[in-house]
Amino acid sequence: xxxxxxxxxxFLQGSxxxxxxxxxxxxxxxxxxSAGMFLDLARSIERAGFDYILIEDSIYIxxxxxxxxxxxxxxxxxxxxxEPSVVASxxxxxxxxxxxxxxxxxxxxxxxxxxxxxxxxxxISGGRAGWNMVTGSSDYAAQNFGMDxxxxxxxxxxxxxxxxxxxxxxxxxxxxxxxxxxxxxxxxIDPEKVHTIDFKGEYYASRGPLNSGPCPQGxxxxxxxxxxxxGRAIAARHADTIVAHPKGIEAMKxxxxxxxxxxxxxxxxxxxxxxxxxxxxxxxxxxxEARERAARRVTEATQNVDKKLAQLGWITxxxxxxxDLDAPVGSLSTNGxxxxxxxxxxxxxxNTLREAIVAYSSSGASVDLVGTxxxxxxxxxxxxxxxxxxxxxxxxxxxxxxxxAEITDGLIPALQQRGLxxxxxEHRQFRDNLLAF
Numbered sequence: 001x002x003x004x005x006x007x008x009x010x011f012l013q014g015s016x017x018x019x020x021x022x023x024x025x026x027x028x029x030x031x032x033x034s035a036g037m038f039l040d041l042a043r044s045i046e047r048a049g050f051d052y053i054l055i056e057d058s059i060y061i062x063x064x065x066x067x068x069x070x071x072x073x074x075x076x077x078x079x080x081x082x083e084p085s086v087v088a089s090x091x092x093x094x095x096x097x098x099x100x101x102x103x104x105x106x107x108x109x110x111x112x113x114x115x116x117x118x119x120x121x122x123x124i125s126g127g128r129a130g131w132n133m134v135t136g137s138s139d140y141a142a143q144n145f146g147m148d149x150x151x152x153x154x155x156x157x158x159x160x161x162x163x164x165x166x167x168x169x170x171x172x173x174x175x176x177x178x179x180x181x182x183x184x185x186x187x188x189i190d191p192e193k194v195h196t197i198d199f200k201g202e203y204y205a206s207r208g209p210l211n212s213g214p215c216p217q218g219x220x221x222x223x224x225x226x227x228x229x230x231g232r233a234i235a236a237r238h239a240d241t242i243v244a245h246p247k248g249i250e251a252m253k254x255x256x257x258x259x260x261x262x263x264x265x266x267x268x269x270x271x272x273x274x275x276x277x278x279x280x281x282x283x284x285x286x287x288x289e290a291r292e293r294a295a296r297r298v299t300e301a302t303q304n305v306d307k308k309l310a311q312l313g314w315i316t317x318x319x320x321x322x323x324d325l326d327a328p329v330g331s332l333s334t335n336g337x338x339x340x341x342x343x344x345x346x347x348x349x350x351n352t353l354r355e356a357i358v359a360y361s362s363s364g365a366s367v368d369l370v371g372t373x374x375x376x377x378x379x380x381x382x383x384x385x386x387x388x389x390x391x392x393x394x395x396x397x398x399x400x401x402x403x404x405a406e407i408t409d410g411l412i413p414a415l416q417q418r419g420l421x422x423x424x425x426e427h428r429q430f431r432d433n434l435l436a437f
Contacts, residue, residue, distance in 0.1 A: 005437050006384050007274050007391030008412075008421055009099075010045050010053045011243065012038070012399070013078075019398040020076035026401070035082070035090050041404055042091040042098060048408040049422040051274075051433055052099030053091065054132055054223060054243065054393070055084040059108055060141040064313030066321045071310050078314060085117050092125035099430035101130035101223050106159065108136070108145055111166035112206045119171060119215045127216030127429035131167075132223040133238075135160050137336035138317055153335050157230035162201045164222070164238050169197040171219045173209035221430050226259065227339020235273075236262035241434060242275045243393055245366060247343055252277055252366055252387045274434050276393040277366040277383075281376050283406050294362075294370045297397075301362040305354055308361040316341045325354040365395075373406075377414035384420075 017032045019025045028037065042053055061079050062072035072079055084102035091100045100121070104114050114131065121129035135156035136142065139149040150156060178193035197208035225243035226235030235242045236259050246255040260270035282297070284290030301308055309320040317336030329348040334341050347363075348356035367383060369376045380392065396403050415421040426436040 004384075004389065005420055005422065006380075006389060007276060007434065007437075008045075008048075008050045009241070009276050009391070009393045010041070010050055011056060011278060011393045011395035012041070012053055013056050013395060014058065014081045014084075017076045017080065019400055019403075022398045022400065024400045024402040025398070028400075029076075032080075033082075035087055037399075037401065038087060039090060039094045040401060041399070042095050042100070044404050044408045046095045046098040048412040049416075049425065050098060051391075052101050052130060052221075052223075052241070052430060054101040054130075055087060055103055056132070057081060057084045057103035057105075057134075058138070058141065058314075059105065059136075060138055060144055062310065062314040063140055064317065064319050065306065065310035067319060071306065072314070075307060077307065077311060085121065088121055088129070089124065092121060092128060095128075097128070097425040097428065097433070099128050099130055099221060099433070100125070101132050101221065103132040103134055105134045105136045105141075106156070106163045107142060107147070107150060110206075111163050111204050112170060112208075112210070114163075115167045115170035115210055116212045118167075118220045119210060119212050122215040122217055122220045123213065127431075129215075129217075130221035130223050130240075130430060132225075132243075133160065133164060134225070137315065139335075150335065153228070153338055154230050157228075157234050159203045161234055161237070162203050164234075166197075166199050166201070166204050166206050168219055168238075169199060170206065170208050170210040171215055173197055174214035176214070176218070178214055217429055217431050221434065225339075227337070227342075231339065232259055233262060235259060236268070237266050239273055240431060242273060243278065244275050245278045245339065245343065247346060247363075247366060249367065249383065249386055252383075256387060256389070272435065274390040276391045277387070278393045278395055279367060279369055279380075280363075280365040280395055280397065281369040281407070281411060283371070283373055283376060283410055285372065287371055287375065290370045290372065290375075294368075298358060298362040301358045305357060308357045309353070312340075312344060312357065312360070316344075320353070323353055326352050329353050329356050373410040373414040376411055377418055377420065380415065381418060381420055 058078050061069050063069050065071045088100045088102040118129055118131045136150050142150045173195050175193035178190055180190050194209050199206050221240045223241045224235040224239040226232040246252050256275050263270040282290050282294045313320050315337045316334045344360050347360045369379050416423050427433050
């Protein structure tokens with residue numbers, strides 16, 4: 001018995017020089033400013049019926065190796081990065097059905113600015129914008145905005161709950177039908193349907209109303225990566241789609257069941273939020289070719305331990321440069337991405353730091369998917385039947401036109417032939433397509 005159809009999204013790791021130094025990436029180091037490759041990506045995944053593309057972002061240059069920026073700059077690791085809302089506007093202009101979700105962090109953008117920017121994206125796209133809500137994880141980023149450091153992890157999520165409240169109230173400050181455009185009376189906007197919000201909370205304040213006008217979707221789609229306990233709680237209360245990264249089938253089931261239970265407790269219908277699990281498929285024309293490609297990922301990680309640890313440090317706020325590579329990982333704590341660190345520690349077990357980072361970085365997904373397009377499609381079918389839904393978020397370590405085509409022209413047709421993903425969009429607006437099944 002086949003699984004019900006599931007949703008697909010693309011997790012783009014920042015709009016920057018993707019896959020620097022990798023084959024088949026063209027002249028990306030020369031022409032990256034144009035965003036041409038990212039627009040080609042958006043068009044391609046729209047043709048393949050993806051629900052949305054999420055533009056991940058960071059707002060600083062890494063310095064989590066030997067307390068220096070050198071390794072990050074030399075290797076183009078998460079730098080340069082362009083403002084995601086600008087790239088999102090270009091992607092929306094280049095597409096007609098795809099949802100586009102820029103990342104806007106709560107410490108860097110005032111709630112009014114976020115509501116206005118995302119609301120504007122929703123307007124110019126006819127209802128296809130989303131917002132990936134993140135609280136930030138790096139003190140280096142905080143220092144770019146005049147702060148000494150970010151608040152403590154759980155406190156950031158308490159602040160984020162209030163932040164989301166402000167943003168959604170601003171989106172709601174225009175009632176449906178507020179713009180009457182009555183030429184006979186000369187009235188454009190009904191004043192009775194536009195409201196101040198007069199919000200004064202513990203952390204944020206905004207008078208409102210939003211001056212940019214109503215959003216086609218009412219409220220744009222909110223995405224959130226809820227991994228920690230606090231993250232899960234805020235995702236369960238507010239998110240329309242969730243970026244999930246638990247490792248293994250049982251962890252995926254536990255995560256989905258827990259978040260859906262929290263939604264019910266909050267008075268929400270859990271079917272109204274789509275939980276997508278991150279995957280990074282390794283495809284080949286044959287099983288042998290795919291396994292060889294997967295082995296190359298392990299070899300690449302083995303040969304670049306410093307880079308892989310620096311990238312993990314960039315996520316977790318830990319400088320691993322002084323750690324013994326051949327000693328057990330031991331206990332670690334962070335004020336950064338707690339779920340990422342917890343996932344690394346679970347993967348590490350009793351292994352050495354060197355062994356642990358190779359295993360962690362050569363996988364980097366909820367489940368390992370290796371094989372031909374049809375073989376991987378079969379695996380995805382089995383996983384969804386076991387987990388229960390709602391779909392997958394694809395991310396690749398080497399984004400190029402070739403690697404994108406392997407997904408859109410190889411894997412997606414195999415999924416469609418099994419009836420697992422859509423062949424055409426059901427609706428014009430983002431949220432409606434998320435809720436179509």
